[in-house]
Amino acid sequence: MHLIEHTIKGQLVRIHVVEDERDLPAFKAFILANRDLLAHDSETTGLDWWNAGPGGFLARLWQFGTADESFVIPVEKGPAFQDATRWALRTVRRLIAHNGTFDMHVAEQCLGLPMEELAPKSWDTKLLAHLVDGRAAKEGGPGLKLEELTKYYICETIAGEVKGSMTAIAAELGVKKAEVWPAIPLDHRGYLLYAGMDPILAYRLFKILMPKVPARSRNKGLISWEHRLAHITAQIERTGYLLDAEYAEAKSEELAGEQAKWENVARLEGVDNVNSNQQIITALEKRGIRLTKKTKKGNLAVDDEVLTGIGIPLTDAIIRAKKAKKWKATWFDRALQGQDQEGRVHATVNSCQARSARMTITGVISAQTLPSGDSYVRHCFLAEPGHVTVSSDYGNMELRVIAVYSGDPTMIDAFQRGLDLHQMTADAAGVDRKAGKGTNLTVCFGGGWKAIVEQYGVSEIEAKKAVKAFWNTYPGVKRLADRLQREARRTGYIYTGTGRRIPVDRNRIFAALNYFIQSTSRDILARALIELHRAGYTKYIRLPIHDELVFSFPRERAAELTDKTARIMEMTIKGLLIPVDSEIGEQSWGSVLDLEASKH
DNA sequence: CCTCGTCGCACC
DNA sequence: AAACGGTGCGACGAGG
Numbered sequence: 228m229h230l231i232e233h234t235i236k237g238q239l240v241r242i243h244v245v246e247d248e249r250d251l252p253a254f255k256a257f258i259l260a261n262r263d264l265l266a267h268d269s270e271t272t273g274l275d276w277w278n279a280g281p282g283g284f285l286a287r288l289w290q291f292g293t294a295d296e297s298f299v300i301p302v303e304k305g306p307a308f309q310d311a312t313r314w315a316l317r318t319v320r321r322l323i324a325h326n327g328t329f330d331m332h333v334a335e336q337c338l339g340l341p342m343e344e345l346a347p348k349s350w351d352t353k354l355l356a357h358l359v360d361g362r363a364a365k366e367g368g369p370g371l372k373l374e375e376l377t378k379y380y381i382c383e384t385i386a387g388e389v390k391g392s393m394t395a396i397a398a399e400l401g402v403k404k405a406e407v408w409p410a411i412p413l414d415h416r417g418y419l420l421y422a423g424m425d426p427i428l429a430y431r432l433f434k435i436l437m438p439k440v441p442a443r444s445r446n447k448g449l450i451s452w453e454h455r456l457a458h459i460t461a462q463i464e465r466t467g468y469l470l471d472a473e474y475a476e477a478k479s480e481e482l483a484g485e486q487a488k489w490e491n492v493a494r495l496e497g498v499d500n501v502n503s504n505q506q507i508i509t510a511l512e513k514r515g516i517r518l519t520k521k522t523k524k525g526n527l528a529v530d531d532e533v534l535t536g537i538g539i540p541l542t543d544a545i546i547r548a549k550k551a552k553k554w555k556a557t558w559f560d561r562a563l564q565g566q567d568q569e570g571r572v573h574a575t576v577n578s579c580q581a582r583s584a585r586m587t588i589t590g591v592i593s594a595q596t597l598p599s600g601d602s603y604v605r606h607c608f609l610a611e612p613g614h615v616t617v618s619s620d621y622g623n624m625e626l627r628v629i630a631v632y633s634g635d636p637t638m639i640d641a642f643q644r645g646l647d648l649h650q651m652t653a654d655a656a657g658v659d660r661k662a663g664k665g666t667n668l669t670v671c672f673g674g675g676w677k678a679i680v681e682q683y684g685v686s687e688i689e690a691k692k693a694v695k696a697f698w699n700t701y702p703g704v705k706r707l708a709d710r711l712q713r714e715a716r717r718t719g720y721i722y723t724g725t726g727r728r729i730p731v732d733r734n735r736i737f738a739a740l741n742y743f744i745q746s747t748s749r750d751i752l753a754r755a756l757i758e759l760h761r762a763g764y765t766k767y768i769r770l771p772i773h774d775e776l777v778f779s780f781p782r783e784r785a786a787e788l789t790d791k792t793a794r795i796m797e798m799t800i801k802g803l804l805i806p807v808d809s810e811i812g813e814q815s816w817g818s819v820l821d822l823e824a825s826k827h
Numbered sequence: 828c829c830t831c832g833t834c835g836c837a838c839c
Numbered sequence: 840a841a842a843c844g845g846t847g848c849g850a851c852g853a854g855g
Contacts, residue, residue, distance in 0.1 A: 596837035674843025741844040
């Protein structure tokens with residue numbers, strides 16, 4: 228046994244490093260003495276848990292800890308250490324982890340411990356941190372990463388030491404920061420300090436955060452709700468999505484050709500690197516073209532709008548080359564590189580991420596930013612053999628949420644009678660439907676007439692008229708916005724119907740309405756996931772995307788399952804239905820869009 | 828050489 | 840009085 232002593236704010240913490248099997252009895256005694264509550268964490272060779280196995284993804288260390296003591300187990304060294312870790316994970320009655328979803332994947336893939344076994348007894352400090360204050364670090368909030376939270380809630384010095392230690396080790400070993408994890412020797416003192424400190428910090432964070440969770444959130448059961456949800460999204464991650472690699476490879480090649488062709492045109496026209504804004508600006512100025520649009524930081528903007536506006540062969544080539552390059556790299560190549568041995572890709576679903584708690588999907592599938600209304604990319608995602616893809620989404624969810632929670636009679640009546648709300652706003656203002664729609668959506672986002680002008684190409688006069696008409700037509704919405712802003716101004720927070728507390732910045736009080744709508748909409752989808760799980764449908768879910776769920780259903784049961792799941796997703800709040808529209812496609816996700824397009 | 832801020836762009 | 844909200848990622852290029 229090797230002992231590492233360190234201090235956190237002057238308090239001694241002890242990290243026991245198990246070196247050989249003779250050290251295991253002491254480890255087991257520690258587990259038994261603390262089995263009511265322990266934090267844990269794992270160190271691995273990377274993040275690609277779906278490639279677990281010899282020569283692939285491996286668990287290297289597993290750590291267990293209390294507020295001032297931890298044990299580090301070298302699971303990489305062999306079965307005896309894996310057995311001890313498996314035993315410990317099973318023996319502890321309550322487990323704490325930071326972003327425990329990842330560790331559950333590791334436990335399942337590397338130790339054969341089903342996540343169904345660990346999830347019910349796990350607490351995740353990432354979820355608790357969000358319930359306390361979900362603001363990102365760059366927004367001036369605590370952030371959600373362990374280092375950020377350590378810095379904010381525990382001690383800045385220790386956060387810097389822990390974070391800095393891996394940077395220093397990378398430099399010492401002469402490898403890039405991202406490549407340090409598989410390369411570092413198991414007995415490296417800095418690595419062991421880093422590893423051993425993690426569960427100690429997670430344990431301390433748990434003790435700090437739990438009492439800070441707002442009473443309203445706790446009373447509404449939000450803590451267990453978020454944990455159940457995270458467990459469901461973890462299962463969705465585990466299932467993954469079948470990739471049509473042949474299609475993806477073909478498209479990747481096709482786009483490579485496109486890219487080369489248009490880059491060549493751009494080169495002949497004087498721009499060697501189409502991704503260099505500086506080169507583009509220089510080339511355009513050389514031709515006597517005057518650029519006026521500025522970026523947020525005050526530099527000359529050369530975005531899609533500017534380039535399209537110029538409309539010469541050079542700008543055309545730049546747009547086409549950039550698009551081909553980005554689409555190839557972002558979607559097809561990343562999906563191909565992310566495949567597991569069965570040809571599946573696994574998204575990372577961060578179940579409670581944005582300030583509003585909206586989920587984000589990161590990693591090998593950028594599912595939330597796939598080109599909409601275009602089946603081109605979605606064709607590479609397949610339902611299981613013999614299955615079809617079904618997409619179910621909520622109709623007008625955000626506006627219906629406004630209607631319900633504002634209690635505005637005009638808006639509620641419009642939805643109940645199936646009227647066209649965008650046309651209604653348009654009629655009230657004496658503008659066209661496009662301006663009416665733009666107004667409805669922009670106001671929902673907290674925007675004003677300027678935003679409508681920019682986003683929807685409506686004239687200034689019309690936009691101003693429409694905004695005024697909106698507030699006059701739906702006075703209940705005004706009352707809701709005012710109430711939320713008063714609450715935000717007075718307390719710095721708003722609460723949603725699920726008991727979630729959302730911080731509102733003093734200089735952006737106008738955002739309160741949007742936070743409320745966005746967060747409530749997210750919770751409607753979250754509720755749907757929980758109910759679908761309860762009914763046994765999780766295995767069919769492929770992805771959650773804001774207001775949509777993508778399913779893979781057996782072909783012969785597709786109609787029945789589509790109907791059953793849609794009924795579960797649908798929700799009536801205060802008498803108003805949030806309806807679900809479903810589309811049944813063929814095997815690929817893209818086919819859903821194609822079938823939809825052919826109908827209209 | 829790597830890190831990080833900035834920009835542009837994909838979405839709801 | 841008015842105020843568009845929320846993301847992730849790839850690429851460049853300045854700076855360490």
